[in-house]
Amino acid sequence: MTELLSFEKSRPNAHGPRLPEADVKAAGPSEVLPPELLRARPPGLPRLSEAEIMRHYSRLASLNYSISEQFYPLGSCTMKYNPVANEAAAALPGFTDLHPYQDEDTVQGALSLMWRLEQALCAVVGVDRVTLQPAAGAHGEWTALKMIRALHHSKGEARTEVLVPDSAHGTNPASAALSGFHVVEVKSGPDGRISLADLESKLSPKVAALMLTNPNTLGLFEREILDVAELVHATGAMLYYDGANLNAFMGICRPGDMGFDAVHMNLHKTFTTPHGGGGPGAGPVGVKADLVPFLPTPTVERLNGHLKLDFKRPKSIGRVRSFYGNFGMLVRAYTYIVAMGGDGLTQASHDAVLSANYLKSQVDGLLDMPHEGPCMHEFVASAHNLAPQGIKALDVAKGLLERDFYAPTIYFPLVVPEALMVEPTETESKATLDAFATAIREIVKQAKESPEELHQAPHGLPVGRLDEVATARKINAYLQGQSEDPILRWKPAP
Amino acid sequence: MLAAIGVGSMDDLLVDIPQSLRIAALELPAGLSEFETMAQIESLAARNRIFADRLTFRGGGVYRRFIPAAVAAVTSKPEFYSAYTPYQPEASQGTLQAIYEFQTLISELTALDVANASMYDGATAVAEAAMMAHIHTGRNEVVVAGYLHPEYMEVLRAFSEGRGIKVRKGTEPNSKTAAVVFQQPDFLGLLVDAAGLTETAHKAGALAIACVDPISLAIVAPPGEYGADIAAGEGQQLGLSPSYGGPHVGFIACRKELVRRLPGRLIGSAHDAEGRRGFVLTLTAREQHIRRERASSNICTNHSLCALAASVYMTYMGPDGMRQVAEVGFKRAHSLAERLSALPGWEMAFPERQFLNEFPIRVPKGPSVIRKLARKGILGGLDVHRWFRELKGVVTFTCTEVNDPRALDELVEALAK
Numbered sequence: 001m002t003e004l005l006s007f008e009k010s011r012p013n014a015h016g017p018r019l020p021e022a023d024v025k026a027a028g029p030s031e032v033l034p035p036e037l038l039r040a041r042p043p044g045l046p047r048l049s050e051a052e053i054m055r056h057y058s059r060l061a062s063l064n065y066s067i068s069e070q071f072y073p074l075g076s077c078t079m080k081y082n083p084v085a086n087e088a089a090a091a092l093p094g095f096t097d098l099h100p101y102q103d104e105d106t107v108q109g110a111l112s113l114m115w116r117l118e119q120a121l122c123a124v125v126g127v128d129r130v131t132l133q134p135a136a137g138a139h140g141e142w143t144a145l146k147m148i149r150a151l152h153h154s155k156g157e158a159r160t161e162v163l164v165p166d167s168a169h170g171t172n173p174a175s176a177a178l179s180g181f182h183v184v185e186v187k188s189g190p191d192g193r194i195s196l197a198d199l200e201s202k203l204s205p206k207v208a209a210l211m212l213t214n215p216n217t218l219g220l221f222e223r224e225i226l227d228v229a230e231l232v233h234a235t236g237a238m239l240y241y242d243g244a245n246l247n248a249f250m251g252i253c254r255p256g257d258m259g260f261d262a263v264h265m266n267l268h269k270t271f272t273t274p275h276g277g278g279g280p281g282a283g284p285v286g287v288k289a290d291l292v293p294f295l296p297t298p299t300v301e302r303l304n305g306h307l308k309l310d311f312k313r314p315k316s317i318g319r320v321r322s323f324y325g326n327f328g329m330l331v332r333a334y335t336y337i338v339a340m341g342g343d344g345l346t347q348a349s350h351d352a353v354l355s356a357n358y359l360k361s362q363v364d365g366l367l368d369m370p371h372e373g374p375c376m377h378e379f380v381a382s383a384h385n386l387a388p389q390g391i392k393a394l395d396v397a398k399g400l401l402e403r404d405f406y407a408p409t410i411y412f413p414l415v416v417p418e419a420l421m422v423e424p425t426e427t428e429s430k431a432t433l434d435a436f437a438t439a440i441r442e443i444v445k446q447a448k449e450s451p452e453e454l455h456q457a458p459h460g461l462p463v464g465r466l467d468e469v470a471t472a473r474k475i476n477a478y479l480q481g482q483s484e485d486p487i488l489r490w491k492p493a494p
Numbered sequence: 495m496l497a498a499i500g501v502g503s504m505d506d507l508l509v510d511i512p513q514s515l516r517i518a519a520l521e522l523p524a525g526l527s528e529f530e531t532m533a534q535i536e537s538l539a540a541r542n543r544i545f546a547d548r549l550t551f552r553g554g555g556v557y558r559r560f561i562p563a564a565v566a567a568v569t570s571k572p573e574f575y576s577a578y579t580p581y582q583p584e585a586s587q588g589t590l591q592a593i594y595e596f597q598t599l600i601s602e603l604t605a606l607d608v609a610n611a612s613m614y615d616g617a618t619a620v621a622e623a624a625m626m627a628h629i630h631t632g633r634n635e636v637v638v639a640g641y642l643h644p645e646y647m648e649v650l651r652a653f654s655e656g657r658g659i660k661v662r663k664g665t666e667p668n669s670k671t672a673a674v675v676f677q678q679p680d681f682l683g684l685l686v687d688a689a690g691l692t693e694t695a696h697k698a699g700a701l702a703i704a705c706v707d708p709i710s711l712a713i714v715a716p717p718g719e720y721g722a723d724i725a726a727g728e729g730q731q732l733g734l735s736p737s738y739g740g741p742h743v744g745f746i747a748c749r750k751e752l753v754r755r756l757p758g759r760l761i762g763s764a765h766d767a768e769g770r771r772g773f774v775l776t777l778t779a780r781e782q783h784i785r786r787e788r789a790s791s792n793i794c795t796n797h798s799l800c801a802l803a804a805s806v807y808m809t810y811m812g813p814d815g816m817r818q819v820a821e822v823g824f825k826r827a828h829s830l831a832e833r834l835s836a837l838p839g840w841e842m843a844f845p846e847r848q849f850l851n852e853f854p855i856r857v858p859k860g861p862s863v864i865r866k867l868a869r870k871g872i873l874g875g876l877d878v879h880r881w882f883r884e885l886k887g888v889v890t891f892t893c894t895e896v897n898d899p900r901a902l903d904e905l906v907e908a909l910a911k
Contacts, residue, residue, distance in 0.1 A: 323739025
């Protein structure tokens with residue numbers, strides 16, 4: 001079942017909503033403004049009743065898989081349950097109705113929440129200060145790299161390179177490039193971990209930082225992290241922590257203790273703010289003392305119990321977004337931290353690691369496991385063993401959708417062929433993990449017995465596999481003036 | 495579970511972590527029940543002072559507006575809020591279609607060809623639009639004309655710095671200029687000569703980037719009608735609460751020649767083997783997960799749920815509702831401006847300039863007047879001198895449909911005393 005677009009359901013005669021009249025003596029825009037400033041043609045927005053709108057979105061909602069209904073083992077995304085109390089907290093009028101330009105003495109509750117959240121995040125990752133301003137993980141990476149760049153500049157050093165492992169998230173090299181750095185790739189060794197020899201060969205006085213996630217994207221803890229930190233610091237470079245995988249070790253160890261100088265966190269992963277179908281998230285960045293002067297403005301400071309926003313920071317990299325960050329997400333994350341406490345967060349990481357290892361043990365033998373030994377909070381399997389049947393990771397993913405599971409992250413990291421990156425999280429029961437393993441078993445059997453059926457998966461969903469290549473081709477035709485259909489938006493039939 | 499894994503204890507799973515790194519416990523208080531947690535959070539919320547909608551006259555990029563109950567009823571559906579980026583289209587049609595509708599709604603509002611699936615906020619949307627112009631023209635300078643939101647300006651500078659782009663204020667682009675950026679209406683609420691600035695930009699071979707207020711587009715000429723190349727802006731007014739500055743939603747729309755320069759997600763229509771229409775993430779070759787260091791932007795997570803809220807709002811309001819709230823704000827602001835200008839010593843800061851629903855006015859002893867209003871429960875205008883040295887004593891006031899005529903009376907009465 002697919003759904004008509006709101007535009008296709010629009011009725012020209014539907015009334016708009018009842019809204020107040022101006023009720024003041026004043027002329028309207030068409031009487032006051034010169035015609036060239038006025039809109040010539042009204043925007044083609046749909047006209048629907050509230051009843052029709054509510055049904056429209058309810059029907060769209062029913063077409064989604066989500067954590068609320070499905071197991072969602074999307075690796076690197078930490079799709080854990082989003083406690084509903086978080087939503088209740090963020091919806092308090094004392095937060096939602098707060099204007100960002102209110103005077104400091106009227107927003108002490110908000111500033112206090114930000115201050116406490118900063119303190120809590122400092123405790124979890126082992127840093128001195130945290131900026132809450134970045135809106136997402138990639139935004140946090142870029143913010144951190146700008147600070148690192150500013151620190152090197154302040155010492156009169158023009159370092160131009162950033163090292164990024166070949167298994168890194170795509171945002172790492174993109175953020176480095178956008179911060180003005182040249183990206184140099186560091187290879188993984190055969191055990192899936194960063195190769196110290198390759199790292200050493202690429203370190204030089206030109207290197208500003210190494211970006212690393214730990215555990216890495218294969219779900220493996222970088223055992224030699226202390227050696228990595230020593231090598232990096234010996235050349236005067238900084239060590240940057242990509243916090244996508246922080247859920248692996250809260251209360252067990254801390255990036256700050258490993259030698260990381262800057263650490264971003266994804267509140268929408270580790271700290272249960274909802275993923276929203278693709279955001280909003282929040283990507284706070286924690287830093288050690290050396291980088292503190294470069295934090296974005298404003299920071300929250302406490303003076304005699306009074307909280308204030310500090311805009312006077314001469315070495316700051318400036319602002320990375322408007323206002324003070326995704327405040328509503330900060331409320332949710334802080335609520336989660338208060339509810340969980342230090343003990344709860346530690347338990348969460350233990351359970352996340354246990355879930356991942358258990359699921360890995362159940363899937364082992366069905367799919368290839370490219371790396372031996374225990375994993376942390378996620379593992380990467382490979383569908384390479386199904387190559388003789390012509391089955392790819394994509395087919396396995398579609399087979400899972402057909403069995404009412406969302407799919408793992410596929411074809412990432414790039415260093416594993418036909419990769420399936422599975423992150424079960426701590427909020428799934430053993431029964432769910434067993435059911436997922438059973439589904440994989442069925443899919444592998446199907447791959448061997450009737451691969452063509454698996455190629456056709458998924459059946460029974462709102463749509464089957466969509467022809468993305470045709471879409472790209474049609475967009476191309478539009479962009480080259482050979483077609484009137486933009487494909488990227490709806491247009492009424494001519 | 496440990497037995498099934500083949501280990502004896504949790505510690506056996508953590509063997510790769512050097513002992514020297516292990517910590518005994520987090521230095522955080524122990525967890526609390528939901529009841530206790532909420533009591534703590536509620537006490538923080540209670541320490542904020544909330545001004546009534548109707549008595550809020552402060553804007554500066556974030557506005558109090560009527561938000562239909564339909565918005566929260568949709569965005570609180572966990573099928574929307576607990577899903578993620580729609581990597582598996584067959585299981586994500588709800589999000590994909592909703593955002594495809596968002597792209598269409600923004601394209602219609604701006605009268606441009608294509609819009610993307612959302613940005614973090616207005617500031618980053620403007621900065622990313624400038625980056626598009628830089629990539630497209632190969633030029634290394636951005637000219638900002640007039641009063642762009644000062645925080646957008648700061649973010650634009652931060653984005654530009656890493657790419658070696660110079661940002662300067664002015665109205666005269668030259669052969670090095672990638673784009674002329676202007677805000678319509680500007681940060682003070684004043685209408686600018688958008689068509690003239692667009693023409694000036696084009697004559698210099700630069701792109702014209704209009705930072706726009708989406709509600710205003712129901713009445714004023716949209717960027718597509720005066721030939722601007724890119725529209726960028728903040729969508730908070732489309733059904734999102736102020737929430738101390740976020741999360742809100744940025745948007746970017748552009749002419750078709752620039753589509754491949756767009757940052758972030760784009761959703762397109764597609765068909766399956768049976769001919770059923772669906773929607774997919776498309777043109778992903780621009781993006782970080784494919785192109786890595788050569789991507790047009792590093793954005794991955796965007797503000798999808800806020801874009802959904804904006805879509806519900808625009809669909810609920812329809813063209814008539816959007817126009818109605820824009821007109822009500824316009825009339826009330828003009829009425830208020832007239833009454834405030836009549837107060838002794840008060841005068842419009844730019845009497846020759848047109849405005850919509852926000853306007854700058856010179857206020858004798860501005861800061862103390864605003865404090866006085868606060869004591870009466872009124873969130874008065876915004877003192878803009880803190881950003882612009884030349885605007886000493888200038889305060890901007892905003893009216894929307896939530897500031898009823900009686901609220902205007904109360905404001906004027908409070909000031910007259």
